[in-house]
Amino acid sequence: MQDPVPVAAGPFKTILQNTSAFEKRVKRRISARPHVFFAVCPPGLGGVCEHEVSQVSPKAQEIFSNHDKISDIKVLPGGIEFKTRLKTACLANMLMGSATRLLMRFASFKADGFRRLEEQIKAVDWELYLPAETLPDIRVTTRKSRLYHSKAISDRISPILHDRLSLKDASRHHNTGPGISQTLMVRGENDRFELSLDMSGTPLYKRGIKEKVAKAPLRETLAFAILTRLGLSKKDTLVDPMCGSGTFSLEGAMMQCALPPGVFRSFAFETWPGFEKKSFAHARHRLMDAAGTHINTPNLPPILAQDLSQTAIDHLKQTCSGHRVFQRITPVCDDFFNMTPPPIKDSQGVVVLNPPYGIRLDKKNDISALYKEIGHKLIADFKGWRAAIISPGKKEFQALNLGLSTMPLFHGGLDLYTAIGRIGK
Ligand SMILES: C[S@@+](CC[C@H](N)C(=O)[O-])C[C@H]1O[C@@H](n2cnc3c(N)ncnc32)[C@H](O)[C@@H]1O
Known part of the structure; x- marks a missing residue:
């Protein structure tokens, strides 16, 4: 026989009534x-x-x-x-x-x-x-x-x-x-x-993924928007040759597996009385499970993240070890100008560049010279690839000389001219 269900009495009953x-x-x-x-x-x-x-x-x-x-x-x-x-x-x-x-x-x-x-x-x-x-x-x-x-x-x-x-x-x-x-x-x-x-608390561009960040990281929101504009699909090989902390690579890995950007973080609304904890946890699990099937898809194309800075590459390796969705990313310490792009089929390649800007470089202190060289390298080795190159101004955008469109963006107090389109078209 089952125990009788205890009936709340006295002050406890009042608390229960008030709660409900x-x-x-x-x-x-x-x-x-x-x-x-x-x-x-x-x-x-x-x-x-x-x-x-x-x-x-x-x-x-x-x-x-x-x-x-x-x-x-x-x-x-x-x-x-x-x-x-x-x-x-x-x-x-x-x-x-x-x-x-x-x-x-x-x-x-x-x-x-x-x-x-x-x-x-x-x-x-x-x-x-x-x-x-x-x-x-x-x-x-x-x-x-x-x-x-x-x-x-x-x-x-x-x-x-x-x-x-x-x-x-x-x-x-x-x-x-x-x-x-x-x-x-x-x-x-x-x-x-x-x-x-x-509702969010910590800004949503903080995805709760990176523990250590290299200098001048790109906001995740911008990287996400650029990859969306490029129409990144799970058939695309993604190359991020000046990756820093790897914002493009990390966002791209999540997008290609349909893993929601905020799945690893918490939000201010999680303590609100109207928050439905169980259904939110259910949503998180379902979305993670669905992404899991993508992650396990054989022959997903690679993501190549490269940077001159060994420290940046070490940080990125550490970030990538945090979740298996990022294990497709290959972080390599090398110069973009030495890079041989991986082979791609049917023009399914996306290259994204966030070169250093806002600081003086060598090349006679002329940042346009770097952009000119980037333009030459892309034309020589990345013909047919879809590309986005973040440029700090019109002069650098023009120096690329790639005939691409611009996507106006604002980042770190600068109006950016992001060059976007297909190389060699
Ligand atoms: C603006 S930061 C990139 C930030 C990155 N998008 C992120 O989210 O952290 C520019 C990066 O380009 C790297 N870099 C500069 N010249 C390079 C080159 N020739 N080859 C590869 N990386 C280079 C720098 O080390 C730096 O990490």
Whole structure:
């Protein structure tokens, strides 16, 4: 005979009732409804980012077997706005390669004075959005608003959050480790304020893969967007001859095996009350399993990562030992100008170059001379390959003399002219 199910009594019963009442509120107000989200992306990546947003709902439907859709996709300055449920937006954080972070927009109101601001902040059900005892960092920006002093605005908001999130001791707030910091963004324009929570925490270009990084690493978001523009497929041999910490090679290895860029990292939303831990873990496992079948495909073409710096190559070897998806990468210490490209079939070759820039090189201190030489080398040995060469300016782009198109990008405070296309066409 089975033991009788114990019945909660006294104060314990009250706690259980309160817990389930709270969970029901979270479900009704947060999980079951669509909300507005915003994928922040670097300048020049709007098109790639918009396409990625549109690809999230089919993936979510496949993984969660639901009919959750992404709607109202809008390209806005600085990123892409869209509407969906929290569960799908959480998945978007893991799937998207070009976004810097995802924000959840959750309140909007008019306030032309501190009293109105405080009333509106008090009206938000903070405990449904943020975990207890977590005081978020508050970032305020305002334009053309009567309330314009960022510090004064955040000083009014902070005690309300402190109170509402039962923060007994401010030193206990959780903004310490990677992936779990919480940030509240307050944006005011023409006296209308918009509140957003940063879902991602650590920026999404930090994939949680590299332990050691060489000098001047490329942002993963840019590498992802460039490889996407080149249409990297799993039939392509990828060559990254000035690889540094190997951003192109690592992104390429994941893309070719359909491994989502954020699969190895954590996110700020993982501590939110509305986060559905089990279904997110299920999604992570399914995506990893699916990638596993690609990784085991025989005859996947090689990824060749080369650099003059032995230290960079040592770091990359260490990174590649972290997961078997990266074991296809062959890091070699050598000069690009000595490289003999691996043989390719049917023009299925992609070469990506991120030469040193922003520093003076030899060649009579003229960086254009290096770009000219790169152009010669590519024409001589990489005819028919699809290529992207990151150039710090128009002069260097022209020095390549490859007749390629440009993909405008912004990185490290510079407007870049990335040359992109097929060599010798
Ligand atoms: C801007 S960094 C590349 C950064 C890299 N994309 C990353 O994400 O870390 C330029 C790299 O080119 C390498 N390099 C410079 N001249 C080279 C050459 N002739 N052959 C191979 N590598 C070279 C440098 O050692 C440096 O690591």
